[in-house]
Amino acid sequence: MRAFQAIIARDLLLAVRQGGATFLALVFFLLTVTLFPLGIGPEPAILARVAPGVLWVAALLAAMLSLDRLFQADFEDGSLEQLTLSGLPVSLIVLAKIITHWLTTGLPLLLAAPVLAVLLNMNSEGFTALLLTMLIGTPALSLIGAIGAALTLTVRRGGVLLSLLVLPLYIPVLIFGVSAIDAAVHGLNAKPHLLLLAALTMAAIPLCPWAAAAAVKLSLE
């Protein structure tokens, strides 16, 4: 358990020192969302209608942006090899890296989302649902993304391949995330959608680290 915490502490320290990734994902999120009023026009009713979808699609792309660095840097300088030799099961090492990815990408996106929702004139009834779907859904983005990141480790210029692998897997998260907010905005019950989204994340917690660990082990051979 101490080794698990040490890996998270290490990755957070590196994220703080190197800065970049979190900042990039946030700025990307802000920029993409602000492009929509410019593209569709500033009609408040239309923006309010598309707001949940726009926010989720932008969050999904922003989370994906930093995925290729999840294992790559550690793979290149031999740290990944050393991590797997720490005596901790590889799936736990992967889980530690997923947690750091969420803390440095998912969490900032979650915090920025309400501000952008105001910008898109989203109905205030949807705010709680937006925060809840982000809170439940963004961990799934990091979890699923880890599989793609691990599979493309030894592929040169794996970034594009990574998005082709991961984006289709993100579709269920997108659907349930958006439908929960839509339901809340229209005064309907958002709970069933939230529960389905939670079920997705819950299923991803044991499955994704296990699958990504298998891919990491293969890439080290």
Added chain:
Amino acid sequence: MFQGRDIACDRGERRIFSGLDFQVSPGQALVLRGPNGCGKTTLLRTAATLLKAAAGKLTWNGADIAEDPEEHRARLHFIGHQDAVKGALTVRENIAVWAKVRGATEDRIEAAMSAFDIAHLTDTPAQYLSAGQHRRTALARLVASPAALWLLDEPTVSLDADGTACLQRAIAAHRADKGMVMAATHIELGLDDVEILQLKLQ
């Protein structure tokens, strides 16, 4: 006692070596010799469980390592071709990070830095280090967290004479402490009383 019986390894489709036996007992050093491509790195990576042997069995005091590879990994240090040193962290942080990840406390870090004569670089970010200092930082991990088995793959690469002497002293101290060493090297490490395992090109 760390033993390998009848080990065979493949890289891609090619059999690198087969029918290889070796053993290392506490306090002993086993030096792997042989031409490029004869499988020194492959054998060390297999001993570290990073690679799977195509045939044969690795045992630790008689117990099969394949049954609990995590336990085996926790008791070994592997120094490979890559240093696993992060440029964004200082020398001390780099060593401390690995000590903590391996569950050790921080009290041996100062000793580890003096052992490789990099104490004066404590707060220098690793990106400003020379290749030799980089290597010393990687090697300092050996001392910073205790492990029974050291697997060293060309540990003296980029080291100067003084750095090699530091490594010799560290290995001698490790062996005096009942530690085991398996090392692949082309140069004379200057260790006393070593076993040599000669590998041949297949």
